[in-house]
Amino acid sequence: MAETRAKTIGQFLARQGILVAFVLFMIGFALANGRFLGIDNIMGVVRSSAILGVIALGVTFVVISGNLDLSVGSMMSFSTIVVLDLHDKIGPALAIPAMFAMTMALGALIGFLVGYLKLNSLIVTLGMLSAIHGLTLTYSGGKNMDIDDKAGTWFSFFGQDSVLGIPVPILVIALLAVLLSLLLSRTPFGRKVYAVGGNGVAATFSGIPRARVVFMCYLISAFCVAVAGLLQASRSLGSQNTVGQGTELDVLAAVILGGASLLGGSGTIFKTVIGVLILGFIQNGLLLVGLAFYVQYVVTWVIIILAVWLDIAAKRGRLLSPIA
Amino acid sequence: MTDIPALRLQDIVKTFPGVRALDGVSFQVMPGEVHALLGENGAGKSTLMKVLGGIHQPDEGKIFIAEQPAIMKSPLDAKSKGVVFIHQELSLADELSAAENIYLGELPRKSFGRVDWKTLYEKSDAILARLKCSFDSRKLVGDLSIANKQMVEIARALTVDAKAVIFDEPTASLTDAEKVVLFDVINDLRSDGVGVVYISHRMDEIFTISDKISVLRDGSYRGSLVTADTDEDEVTKLMIGRSLDSENPIVPAKKGPIALEVQGLSCGDLFQNVSFKVHEGEVVGFYGLVGAGRTEIAETLFGLRAPSAGKILLEGKEVKIASPIEAIGHGISLVPEDRKGQGLVLGMNCKDNMTLPQISDLTAGPFVSDGAEVAIFDQYRDRLQIKTPGWRQKVGNLSGGNQQKIVIGKWLSMAPKVLIVDEPTRGIDVGSKAEIHNLIRDLASQGYAVIVISSEMPEVLRVSDRVVAMFHGEIIREFTSDEVNEDNLVQAISGIRTTKVA
Amino acid sequence: MKPYLKQSAIWGFVVLELIFFSVAGEFLSLSDKAFMDLDNMLLLFKQSAPIGIIALGMTVVMINGNIDLSVGAIFALCAIIMLDSMKWPIFAGLGDWVILVGWLLALLSGMVLGLINGLIVWKTGVDAFIVTLGSMLGYRGLVFMYNGENPTSNLNWTMVDIAEADILGIETPTIVFVICTILVWLLMTRTVHGRNAYAIGDNREAAVNAGIRVGPHMVWNFVLIGFLAALSAVVFYSASGSVNPNDGTLYELWVITAVVLGGTKLTGGSGSVIATFGGVIAIQLLRKGLGHIGADTAMVNLVIGLILIAVLFLDRQLNRKGKEELRT
């Protein structure tokens, strides 16, 4: 009995390698700095990870469906700039839906290209990274965007206020994570996403509309980007054209750190959240310990690889890869 | 001949999470002996050979090659000790030439690590000639037919001075002519004193080629027989613990109205002007050589290809089928030919694979209903005797035959009006094969219209009410079950039109 | 036959670009020089070299079934090592020979950085995408550690002379790029290592089963791309003599774009070094051409992005099997 229980726990841990890595790493930092696990600090980390996290939730869908999305960074710049610009022109109540519509239209375009035309997603989204950046620059005329009346707008609610003592960005990401997690793990649509990413041909042979599923994944991703753009704009009430640049690789790192395979067919929302938190806490922890940003880079490198390594090693039951 | 075994495996144990695949198996092959390894799907045959081939490490047990203890850490080790492994699943690189694949891992070299192309092609061409293959060894493997790919795989057995060669179900996609060539090769290996392990589910092959037969059951060794002194029944008993269920005799089912009618259907060069009818309660067998266009007809009916001419009528009404979704909507199911590529999502578990086509209907509120899914899975696991530790097992970890059963279960559970099965028993053990044949007959008697595409003549003769013989994309002749026999069928599929064209 | 068809798609695109920009340039160009003028084309090759040399390595790594996102950081780090090492006191007595020392050190560092990537990928079994995403950060951290956010400079006129030397007007970077293309092409088409690399990328399990030692092949390819990234830095910074710690960021994306534009599959197993050469030229032509007809940054970004997608679409249409394709 005891033996089987030990075995089940062992198997559980093996499946949750990344979680174990996360816990170990939190303990390490907590020992190094007492403030690390303080509630304020934790809230702070979650809050500052919220934007990256929201995007990562959407990208999880895309990655599981067997594709990539490198355009999320410039798409977020786009939505931020657009919503800030429209805020003063048509008011926040109209600006927000307008921005969502425009962002999701871009998502739909990508979804069409990758899903229905079956073009390689890496190149399409790389192209869109560049094209959307160009679009943003054209839209803004290369200038920074600012809201005129920063004090008098309720628009700051999403990025700056709290409800019941919890910052709104945290509520938003929590809500979104729960909903999307249900969508992915419990609904027929979610199952189809896994099937399409796992073996697209077999999915087609099973009567799954592969193109539409991929299309929907990009739409979800764009929706999440729009939410992130809203949070970003609301937090800063002003922005440069380059605000989201480089986010795409951080997002991908988080998703993959969470254990989604780049080949598609595996990953979960929960794991992505863990991935996001690991990245967030690494940055925060290193800051608290007081390291220069470039030392952070190096340490982040080591931690990312160790975390994923541990995850894989636990799954295969041995430390080193058996490949000759 | 010496009495030192070419290879000997002793008390091999191998476990996977939740599965004891090998439970203390011992097995030996003498030089110059063709040793057949038999067992049901999932008995552990492939696993045993993978242990020998260095792909899996045994938990316990020893391996001896010519009585020298051998540790097989990797396929490289196995190869360097003279063990050549012809895999059940094709193990080829599509973007490389046939020659490069034949010599994969040991391309002939010149100075500076350059490939010695001349030697490579000369040797490969010689081997292909010996296998009576007509294609050029410079051709990319990706452009070859499945049967030719299989021949490339087999060609690897002839590249090195092997002490032992393992053939894991090499004939699954070969025609009879190619099989003859393969048997010649095996006979050559035998007279060169090589020990040969031959795994197959086809009794006729086993009795043609083997000297000895060993049987595995549920991961343990059940005994060996000398081929000359035994018969199919004895082997089967050893394998499944009982005699084979007699297959239900064909009771021509009550023919109902026409379920599916095809008129003058063509699709490019693939098949032309194909017309046939399938009634409810009837099994129509499609027989022909690989490449005769049978699979392509099935794919067209299932909405995967656009026909260039012709009509499809379901229950008398013309329909246009533009996608599998529409086909499923019309009550058509297709068990595809290539289970790994088209039938299964290998990374998903058994249950999820089985319920995939109907997942949208298995809901409670917005969510998938686990209970409904598991119920379907349990029903078909029992009905098809699928061997798996549970529905959570990844399909990729099942044995080949059990994977096939999952695909069949998946489409049976859709309760289709027209069921098309393409090579339904490829790689399936004798017991389950009889089971599947009975199942097909049952379905017909329940009023389903069934199309069976098969390259195995006994199978076609066994299950069909009518047989359609195809050659080069055309229907040569249609036989009723009274008319059809092996001779006229063989003639028809070689393109010889004896009597009236149906 | 098929591979040639595939390759010709990228060259067709190159020709299209040439025609388009020549004609459009007639009407729009701000300068009155023709686009297809010899000097302009030579300049184009020279400017393609830094990205192009790395792209050759990326082709190999991607054919092998891996990817390397750290090339930009390796590029910057090796540049710093090259420029800085020439100032180290221990080499003070060497005179101009110190240039050679700097170059060798840079190349060696590139190989070591590649080796680290390769060994991690091999031994841990972590996907190359993650490993090199990590080292992209890590190596960049080392870059900043070197000299904070300040540029590292060392202008050595002998070195500049070598870097800008020319044979019949063809300058050093172009020569290096072309020679490397030929060598890497030979490596991938003619040697056992190259063919095994294809096999590993195409079907790793089959390669393992055939007894190919997958790990060492992968490691060598990472060493190769590290070397080429360093070589690219050597070629570029020997002339410019000054490196910013942010140099080389986003190189990985440009390099991958060029490689994929050339038809190399992201999933491994197929691709051609010569086609990558075409992909590099195509991208550089596009950037130059847009500049030539006077497009601003916003426009350049927009157009490059859209063209990338359009080319992908055309390529797919050209390589279609037609009606007989399964609708999957």
Ligand SMILES: Nc1ncnc2c1ncn2[C@@H]1O[C@H](COP(=O)(O)OP(=O)(O)OP(=O)(O)O)[C@@H](O)[C@H]1O
């Ligand atoms: N990698 C694996 N992980 C988990 N279980 C496995 C793995 N490989 C094989 N098994 C299990 O081990 C058992 C033996 O499988 P094996 O492939 O050896 O059967 P087989 O006798 O070759 O069957 P078939 O005739 O269908 O090919 C099966 O129950 C199978 O599910």
Ligand SMILES: [Mg+2]
């Ligand atoms: Mg097997």
